């Protein structure tokens with residue numbers, strides 16, 4: 001049998017009785033580990049070697065972890081300083097103890113958070129008392145850090161997770177591969193294997209001498225493991241937005257654009273939102289201290305005011321509550337992109353308005369919400385509207401079913417809802433693929449006559465605002481919106497998340 005040199009070297013270094021790791025074989029043969037791995041897989045494919053894989057969790061100290069191995073954990077240092085300050089017998093002022101402990105910047109907070117957690121002592125209105133019987137030397141976190149620093153391994157997953165969440169170790173999985181000779185491998189060696197000289201690369205010399213025609217070229221093994229290359233890539237949310245745009249353009253929609261900071265007129269008044277509506281107070285709105293918006297078509301302002309004061313249409317009734325054009329001209333960050341739909345439907349944005357028409361945007365909106373796993377102060381809304389004669393709720397539902405189906409979501413549900421500007425209105429819900437929780441993914445409806453009338457539209461308009469982040473949560477399985485946006489996003493998630501469609 002003839003084998004390329006490197007394969008022969010690996011075959012000869014392998015044993016029929018002991019597993020040898022790729023690293024061991026690399027050391028023995030003087031080949032690079034990746035060369036050994038490539039050759040080992042080739043030999044496996046030829047039936048001469050068996051390759052086994054074991055995955056082990058490995059923990060590596062971070063720089064901060066290493067600092068604490070050298071200096072001691074901040075909470076231990078605080079404990080010791082407290083004992084020196086007499087806090088083991090009676091409470092000592094915290095400021096004094098911190099001063100003695102010689103803790104730098106963020107270490108103070110770290111120490112104050114971990115000292116009570118570990119039962120080393122208590123903090124009460126600025127005084128520190130420590131437990132004289134506590135044993136910071138036996139602290140499992142400190143012991144684990146030392147073991148890791150000495151090259152040892154730690155099995156206690158609870159402690160490892162804790163250290164990882166403190167940023168003192170990085171947890172990763174390591175795959176070790178090992179080989180053993182198969183019976184066929186042993187037979188081949190007994191019968192004798194010759195080294196076939198192979199060439200890995202065509203060189204100018206080979207070409208010039210004409211030798212290239214006679215040499216044997218090494219084959220590429222496209223299945224061999226290669227180091228992962230983590231280059232830059234588009235953010236998963238941006239990729240989802242791009243996909244949403246593709247889908248909507250495919251469904252015949254055109255894109256709208258317009259200002260993030262807009263007048264209350266376009267954001268709320270056109271939508272028949274009464275000026276004393278709770279969502280229009282300063283609590284929800286990011287008001288901007290800029291000049292009011294001057295350029296709004298006066299005739300449109302008049303019609304919107306009429307709708308608010310007296311209603312629109314034959315049996316319409318307005319709010320009969322105060323309405324002021326000055327308030328309408330005030331500028332704020334838009335809380336929804338329905339402001340764009342108003343600009344387009346009014347003809348102000350220059351859109352073609354002969355029905356049927358379909359428009360969309362995937363743009364940022366701003367709300368003074370409380371942060372939680374499904375809410376951020378800014379997020380992306382997938383806005384859209386369809387203008388046509390005789391639209392019904394079935395058209396609305398069918399459009400959503402078609403849209404979400406493009407993302408593999410086939411079980412959306414509708415719940416009757418209330419918006420001042422649509423009747424009927426529906427909220428949309430979907431199931432989170434990981435938690436099974438029902439989450440709201442959008443809001444929709446058919447615009448009231450009080451909205452379309454003043455804008456000069458005399459056919460039906462169905463419209464919606466869907467949350468891009470919620471769609472991304474359903475398609476990627478992210479459980480917290482902060483995994484998608486901002487500084488808390490997990491880099492591995494961002495590297496690996498796929499946009500499904």
Ligand code: PHE
Nearest residue numbers: 336338443444445463464465
């Ligand atoms: N503006 C609504 C929201 O932000 C969405 C919506 C748009 C609902 C158009 C109905 C019609 O929730």
